[in-house]
Amino acid sequence: MPDDPLPTIDPELLFSHLSHATGILAAVSGGPDSMAMMHLLALWRSEHKTPIVVATVDHGLRPEAAEEAAFVAREAAALSLPHRTLVWTGEKPKTGLQEAAREARYRLLVQYAREVGASHFVTAHTQDDQAETILMRLAKGSGLKGLTGMRRERNREGVTHARPLLGWPKAALLDLCQTRGWRFVTDPSNADERFARVRWRRLMPLLAEEGLTASRLARLAERVAQADEALEIKAREAMESATPEAGEGGFSFRAACLADEPFEIGLRILAQALGRIELDNIRLQRLESCVERLRTAILAGESLRLTIAGALLDLDRTGRLRVRPEPPRSRGR
Numbered sequence: 001m002p003d004d005p006l007p008t009i010d011p012e013l014l015f016s017h018l019s020h021a022t023g024i025l026a027a028v029s030g031g032p033d034s035m036a037m038m039h040l041l042a043l044w045r046s047e048h049k050t051p052i053v054v055a056t057v058d059h060g061l062r063p064e065a066a067e068e069a070a071f072v073a074r075e076a077a078a079l080s081l082p083h084r085t086l087v088w089t090g091e092k093p094k095t096g097l098q099e100a101a102r103e104a105r106y107r108l109l110v111q112y113a114r115e116v117g118a119s120h121f122v123t124a125h126t127q128d129d130q131a132e133t134i135l136m137r138l139a140k141g142s143g144l145k146g147l148t149g150m151r152r153e154r155n156r157e158g159v160t161h162a163r164p165l166l167g168w169p170k171a172a173l174l175d176l177c178q179t180r181g182w183r184f185v186t187d188p189s190n191a192d193e194r195f196a197r198v199r200w201r202r203l204m205p206l207l208a209e210e211g212l213t214a215s216r217l218a219r220l221a222e223r224v225a226q227a228d229e230a231l232e233i234k235a236r237e238a239m240e241s242a243t244p245e246a247g248e249g250g251f252s253f254r255a256a257c258l259a260d261e262p263f264e265i266g267l268r269i270l271a272q273a274l275g276r277i278e279l280d281n282i283r284l285q286r287l288e289s290c291v292e293r294l295r296t297a298i299l300a301g302e303s304l305r306l307t308i309a310g311a312l313l314d315l316d317r318t319g320r321l322r323v324r325p326e327p328p329r330s331r332g333r
């Protein structure tokens with residue numbers, strides 16, 4: 001397959017959805033993607049008044065990290081952009097280090113965005129990152145929700161996390177850095193095969209030879225996101241017509257919809273019900289087995305009591321399902 005020509009990136013279009021931001025915090029690690037983002041933001045700023053600040057997180061995991069942060073600070077200063085290094089000082093876990101580092105990074109970025117009054121923080125995730133995310137989630141047996149990939153915008157504790165480069169290939173950003181002479185650093189952990197993401201990245205050219213390109217995977221994510229949104233709306237409508245009522249530390253609804261609606265909608269109704277008592281991110285397999293058991297009981301007109309991820313579900317013989325947080329005493333049994 002011939003390579004697509006690299007697209008030209010217009011900062012005005014790229015950041016158009018950020019024009020209403022009260023301030024933008026750019027998360028810049030020093031790699032080509034985020035350095036390109038910083039330069040593009042600096043170009044965009046010449047036409048806009050939105051304050052822009054830059055931050056680099058030093059996770060305290062690699063000795064070179066402090067020098068990389070200093071490098072970003074110098075490059076930001078050359079563009080007259082204020083820069084801050086945010087240091088992760090917390091305890092470092094022995095397992096799940098990447099996950100913990102990501103959580104710490106976002107926590108620090110959200111805190112700093114608040115401190116400087118920025119309504120948005122932006123990261124330089126690209127189309128390739130999106131494609132890798134989809135492949136990794138497929139390999140983990142993800143359901144539809146996971147296959148929607150990373151979102152262009154999401155709320156993190158009151159601050160909007162935007163990913164303006166999600167539609168752009170990494171190669172286009174690298175090309176920009178090279179042609180414009182924008183300097184960047186190379187993070188050695190990007191070649192460390194202990195990380196699943198790196199191993200998937202190595203597979204990408206092979207998959208592209210069979211047509212499974214990053215742009216097709218990213219397109220799949222967009223289509224799945226559309227389907228996911230439609231199914232969520234249908235599930236919400238079904239729940240609204242099931243006379244939901246708050247009470248006794250939780251809420252209840254007519255559960256017939258769990259059996260009458262297609263299984264996928266039933267799953268989402270239950271997930272939304274649990275969401276109402278602030279239980280989110282429940283494992284798909286757990287939800288699936290709960291809905292299966294509830295459907296069987298509903299059709300047989302039987303009562304049923306179940307627990308799932310800290311919630312107590314009580315189906316009575318009239319077909320009403322009560323959902324409430326599990327009392328602390330019975331948890332973990």
Ligand SMILES: Nc1ncnc2c1ncn2[C@@H]1O[C@H](COP(=O)(O)OP(=O)(O)OP(=O)(O)O)[C@@H](O)[C@H]1O
Pocket residue numbers: 027028029033034055056057058059102105122123124125129
């Ligand atoms: N140390 C850092 N300091 C500042 N920003 C960072 C840092 N590391 C990553 N970022 C931001 O996050 C973007 C994506 O980085 P990377 O792909 O390494 O993160 P990831 O952990 O895979 O992403 P995610 O956190 O969404 O899973 C970078 O382009 C940059 O904008």
